[in-house]
Amino acid sequence: MDPLQIATITDSRVGRVFVTSAALLALASCISGDTNSPATNASEPTVPSASLTAPQSPVDDAKGRALTAYLGMWDDFVAAAATSDWQSPNLGRYATGIALSTLSRGLYADHYNGLVSKGSPTHNAQVSSVDPAVDPAKVIISDCSDSTNxxxxxxxxxxxxxxxxxxxRLIKATVEKQSDGSWKVSSFGVQGVGTC
Structure with a gap:
């Protein structure tokens, strides 16, 4: 959910809690009627506390979206590699630029050579850095991927x-925020077996 939507929902919930509290207090004063009896705290209405979730920071949001794009790119690649579909439209969902070209060229080479891939690699992807530090538009990811299967x-x-x-294999990838707000892998490099 978008932080602006969260803030709007949070603001409307707070407003409802405030209006509900005011209405309950007004109702309690009308029902009381007896001005001589002392007020007791035990009879005061309690308003359930609204659980407000703080919106994610821009840095945490960028890290999460970048990791999602990175892993999504590999999932789409694995699906396309099962038939060496170098023209799969899904390849462009999470990859762009050099990364997309690298994926397509690799699949085309496999298609041309009559090869397909079976199985899926595992990933241990971590964010290495973000840039800029306050409101990131670029995230660097390091991954130790295992292609045994x-x-x-x-x-x-x-x-x-x-x-x-x-x-x-060690994989380093750059994931960048696009002009439409989406995050896509723009480049990556896969090292040889035994590099992590």
């Missing part, structure tokens, strides 16, 4: 395409 096979006979095992 995500390997390439020949599409025609289902045999493994190479003899090399998968493994843990």
């Amino acid at each position: 995500a390997l390439k096979y020949r599409a025609d006979n289902g045999q493994r395409a190479d003899d090399g095992p998968g493994g843990r």
